[in-house]
Amino acid sequence: MNTRIILAMIAKDAMLYARNRLFAFLTVVGIAAYVLVYLLMPSTVDESLTLALYAPTIPDVLINALTSSDITIQKIPTEDELKQAVIKGDYSAGIVLLSETITALLQGAETTITVYFASDAPADILDSFRSVLRLAFNELSYRLRGGPMGVVLRESFVGPDLAGQQITARDRLLPLMAILLLVMEMMGLGTLIADEVSKGTLRAVLITPASVAGVFTGKAIFGVTLAFIQGALVMGLTGNLSHEPLPILATLLVGSLVVTGLAFLVASVSRDIMGVLAWSIAIIVIFMIPAYGVVFPGTVTSWIKVVPTYYMFDSIHQIVNLGGTWSAIQTNLIVLLLMGIGLLAAGAVVMERKLR
Amino acid sequence: MTNFSITAENLTYHYGDLVAVDHIDFKVEEGEIFGFLGPNGAGKSTSIKMLTGQLRPKEGKATLLGIDVAQRPNRVHQSIGVAFETSNLYEQMTAEENLRFFARLFGVKVDVKALINRVGLENRGSERVEGFSKGMKQRLMVARALVNRPRILFLDEPTDGLDPVSSESIRNLIQETRAGGTTVFLTTHDMFEADKLSDRVAFIDRGKIVAMDKPAILKQQYGKRLIKVEVAGHNGHSEMREVRLDSQETGIALKQIMETEKVITVHSEEATLEDIFIKITGRGLA
Numbered sequence: 001m002n003t004r005i006i007l008a009m010i011a012k013d014a015m016l017y018a019r020n021r022l023f024a025f026l027t028v029v030g031i032a033a034y035v036l037v038y039l040l041m042p043s044t045v046d047e048s049l050t051l052a053l054y055a056p057t058i059p060d061v062l063i064n065a066l067t068s069s070d071i072t073i074q075k076i077p078t079e080d081e082l083k084q085a086v087i088k089g090d091y092s093a094g095i096v097l098l099s100e101t102i103t104a105l106l107q108g109a110e111t112t113i114t115v116y117f118a119s120d121a122p123a124d125i126l127d128s129f130r131s132v133l134r135l136a137f138n139e140l141s142y143r144l145r146g147g148p149m150g151v152v153l154r155e156s157f158v159g160p161d162l163a164g165q166q167i168t169a170r171d172r173l174l175p176l177m178a179i180l181l182l183v184m185e186m187m188g189l190g191t192l193i194a195d196e197v198s199k200g201t202l203r204a205v206l207i208t209p210a211s212v213a214g215v216f217t218g219k220a221i222f223g224v225t226l227a228f229i230q231g232a233l234v235m236g237l238t239g240n241l242s243h244e245p246l247p248i249l250a251t252l253l254v255g256s257l258v259v260t261g262l263a264f265l266v267a268s269v270s271r272d273i274m275g276v277l278a279w280s281i282a283i284i285v286i287f288m289i290p291a292y293g294v295v296f297p298g299t300v301t302s303w304i305k306v307v308p309t310y311y312m313f314d315s316i317h318q319i320v321n322l323g324g325t326w327s328a329i330q331t332n333l334i335v336l337l338l339m340g341i342g343l344l345a346a347g348a349v350v351m352e353r354k355l356r
Numbered sequence: 357m358t359n360f361s362i363t364a365e366n367l368t369y370h371y372g373d374l375v376a377v378d379h380i381d382f383k384v385e386e387g388e389i390f391g392f393l394g395p396n397g398a399g400k401s402t403s404i405k406m407l408t409g410q411l412r413p414k415e416g417k418a419t420l421l422g423i424d425v426a427q428r429p430n431r432v433h434q435s436i437g438v439a440f441e442t443s444n445l446y447e448q449m450t451a452e453e454n455l456r457f458f459a460r461l462f463g464v465k466v467d468v469k470a471l472i473n474r475v476g477l478e479n480r481g482s483e484r485v486e487g488f489s490k491g492m493k494q495r496l497m498v499a500r501a502l503v504n505r506p507r508i509l510f511l512d513e514p515t516d517g518l519d520p521v522s523s524e525s526i527r528n529l530i531q532e533t534r535a536g537g538t539t540v541f542l543t544t545h546d547m548f549e550a551d552k553l554s555d556r557v558a559f560i561d562r563g564k565i566v567a568m569d570k571p572a573i574l575k576q577q578y579g580k581r582l583i584k585v586e587v588a589g590h591n592g593h594s595e596m597r598e599v600r601l602d603s604q605e606t607g608i609a610l611k612q613i614m615e616t617e618k619v620i621t622v623h624s625e626e627a628t629l630e631d632i633f634i635k636i637t638g639r640g641l642a
Binding site for chain 1: 438
C-alpha cells in the first residue's frame with residue numbers, strides 16, 4: 001500500500017465532497033437541524049407530577065400540605081371535567097376530595113380517596129404517583145394527628161378499557177410501519193419526478209398539449225393513490241381494517257396527500273436520485289420522532305405536534321390500539337388535510353418555477 | 357399570398373447578463389426546410405426553445421401558424437413536433453410504448469408499428485429503449501416528433517454524433533416529411549447537412565442572424581467558383597492552376613493552360629457554407 005496515494009485519494013475525495021454543493025449544504029443543515037432538535041428537547045427529566053384536584057371546599061392548609069417540589073396541583077371545577085382532563089392526558093392523575101373526606105382527614109379519621117388514572121398511563125407514571133401520593137398523605141397525617149395515615153387510595157382508571165388487552169409491541173409498531181410506507185412513497189415519487197427533470201423527459205411531455213398543472217395533477221393522483229394503497233394493504237393484511245376501517249382509510253388518504261406534497265418539494269430541490277435520497281433521509285429522521293410516543297409512551301412531549309406524522313401516528317394509534325372512532329381523530333384529520341393541501345400547493349409552485 | 361408557418365419578430369433572450377439571442381427576425385414559409393446554422397453556443401437551442409414555447413422571450417414575439425407562442429403554448433404544441441438535441445426518451449419503456457404514450461398526450465391515434473418502420477427500427481419496437489444505440493434513439497425521437505403528424509417539425513441537431521448510415525436515414529426522413537407538406541426548422545452546425553437539405557439557411561452567431569438566404573445565393577454572394585487544373589510541373593511534381601469562373605477571361609485562361617501545359621486533372625470547386633460562415637463571422641463552426 002502506498003501511503004502517498006491513499007492520502008492523495010482522501011484529499012481528493014474530501015475536496016470533491018466539499019465542492020458538491022448539495023452534500024455540503026445538507027451536511028451543514030443536518031448538523032444544524034440535529035443540534036436544534038437536541039436543544040429543543042427537554043434537557044432534564046420532568047420529575048414533577050401534575051395532579052388535577054376536584055375539591056368543592058378545601059382549606060388552604062390541605063392544599064399546602066399536598067403541594068411539594070414533586071407534585072403540582074391544579075383545581076378543576078367538576079369531577080366530570082377532571083375525568084375528561086385525565087383521559088385527554090392534560091394531567092397525569094386526578095384526585096377527588098369531597099367535603100366528608102376532608103372532614104375525616106382533618107379529624108384524623110380513616111377515609112378513602114379516589115385517584116383517577118388514564119387507562120393507557122404507562123406503568124412508571126402510575127408507580128411514581130402511588131409513591132408520591134402515599135408520601136404526601138402520610139406527611140399530612142403526621143402533621144394533623146401525629147400518626148401514620150388512615151387514608152386508603154382507591155385507584156380508578158378512566159378512558160378506553162384496556163383490561164386484558166394490553167398493547168403488544170407489534171401493535172405499537174404498526175402505525176410506525178404504515179406511516180413509514182407512506183414516507184417511503186415520498187422517496188419513490190420524489191425520485192420519479194427528479195428523474196424526469198434530469199433526463200429531460202418532462203421537457204418532452206411539456207411540449208405536447210400537456211400543461212404543467214395537468215402533469216402535476218397526474219403525478220399527485222398517482223402519488224396519493226400509490227401511497228394510500230400501500231398503507232391500506234399493510235393495515236388490511238395485518239387485520240387492522242376490521243375495526244373502524246373508514247377512519248383508518250381516511251387517515252391514510254390525507255397522510256398520502258402530505259407525503260405527495262413533500263415528494264414535490266423534495267424533487268424540486270433535488271437534481272438527481274442522490275439528492276432525493278439525501279433530502280428524504282433527513283426528513284424521515286424527523287418524521288419518525290412522533291412514533292416514539294407510541295412505541296415508548298411518555299417519552300415525548302407536546303412539541304412533536306409540529307411534525308405532520310404525529311397526526312398520522314396518533315390517529316392510527318387511537319383507532320387500532322385504543323378503540324377510538326371518528327370523534328377521536330377528527331381534529332387530527334383536519335390538521336393533516338390542511339398540511340397536505342399546503343404542502344402539495346407549495347411543492348407544485350416550487351416545481352413549476354423550477355421548470356419554467 | 358405567402359403563408360408563413362414561423363415568424364420571429366425581434367426575438368430576444370438573455371440568461372442574466374449573457375445575451376443568448378439578440379433581436380432576431382425571420383420568417384419561414386409553409387412547407388419549407390429552414391436551416392438554422394451556427395456554432396455551439398451561438399443561440400440555436402435558445403431560439404428553438406422560444407419558438408416552441410419552452411422559454412418565454414424577454415423581448416419580441418414568436419408566431420407559429422399565426423398563433424402567438426407565448427400566449428397560447430398549448431394550442432401551438434398541438435401542431436408541432438420537436439426532436440431534441442439529446443435523447444430524452446423513457447428508457448425503461450419500449451419504443452412502441454414511448455410512441456403510444458405521446459400519441460395519448462396528443463390525443464391522436466397512430467399506427468405505431470408503421471411509424472417505427474418508417475424510421476428504420478423494424479422489429480425493434482417491442483424492445484426497451486435503454487438497449488438502443490445513439491442512432492436508434494435519435495431515429496425514435498424523430499418518430500416521436502412525428503406522432504401527431506405535425507405541421508411544423510423542429511429538429512435540434514438531429515444527426516449530431518451519429519454514424520453516416522443513421523445520419524442519412526434521418527436526412528431521408530426529413531425530406532419525406534417535408535414532401536408531406538410539413539415545415540421543417542432544422543438547427544445544426546453541420547454545414548454539409550444544411551446545404552443538402554435546406555431550402556433556405558440563416559447563420560446565427562453570438563445571438564444575431566448574420567446572413568440568411570438560399571444556400572446557392574449565399575455561395576454566389578460570398579464564395580468564388582473556381583476550376584482547379586492539376587498540371588505536370590517542371591521538377592516532376594504536379595502543380596495546381598486556378599481559373600476563376602464567372603469572369604470574361606475564364607475561357608482564354610483555360611484554353612491557354614490546355615495548350616501550353618500537360619493537364620493531369622480538372623476539378624470545379626465552389627465555396628461551402630462553412631467557408632461562407634467563416635468569411636462572414638471570422639470564426640469556424642466548432
